[in-house]
Amino acid sequence: MFFESEGLDHQGFCFRPPSEAYNILFQATLGCSHNKCTFCSAFKEKRFAIKDRSIWEKDLEFAEKYCRGQTRLFVMDGDALIMPMRHWEWLLSNISNRLPWVERVSTYGNAKGVALKSDEDLRRLREMGLSLIYYGIESGHPQVLKDIKKGATPEKLVEQALRLKKAGFALSVTVILGLAGTEKSREHAVETGRVLSAVDPEYVGALSLMLSEDAPIYERVRSGELVLPEGLDFVQELGLMFANTTLSDGWFMANHASNYLTVKAHLPEDREKTLQRIAAALDGRVSLRKEWMRAL
């Protein structure tokens, strides 16, 4: 979900999870240090950097004055978790001292960013108030992860997610339907369900691929190398992924505007009724979101 600047110092287009829409959006870094995922055009115009401390100071001053009604703060941009500890320690202690009404601090993280932190670092971040990580898995299929240049294997994605959980973080995990094209749709769904079950996060957010001409994957589609699924194919893939996902106490959400079918399921108890809803959609008994209504 992207937006433009409003009040705080936001440089370029900024992206945040839909659930952070009304929260303090603190842009501590610019861009994404990885910036290679082929489906992602979010930060192509930005070079990764940690913003100057003087800008952080100004933003904290602004938040002290004008953000007293907001109890949640999201640290941007793309993989801010990768910031070295000295920056996180400064930022989290200032948030705690100067914005004491903030109850939740969250950020985007990827497997590489977690791997660069020791277990002690992760515990320290958690103790200092960072509590929720939005963690992109995208797919659990090894070849799909290679194809999209995610920079991590399924094993590494699970390993680093479990380290976050062990340190006490809540995890909101993103997966992307359609990413494997029609050819590997089935394997992508099954393997992603397997990885989600191994991670067992509090939240799963399933998005459906929407192609941007700026994203490198566009070239694979244009050349015919990757054939994207269409409407009901996405629902089929969602059903298979859902059927292969076991969560002990978590939400499986496909309520993003990119999806053809909205699913909001708390697992394990909503399993059967959700599978029935997906089957009904495949039979044409539940209407799908119209193509023109889909959005990122």
Ligand code: SF4
């Ligand atoms: S890690 Fe996230 S922000 Fe960075 S390129 Fe991949 S999807 Fe985009």
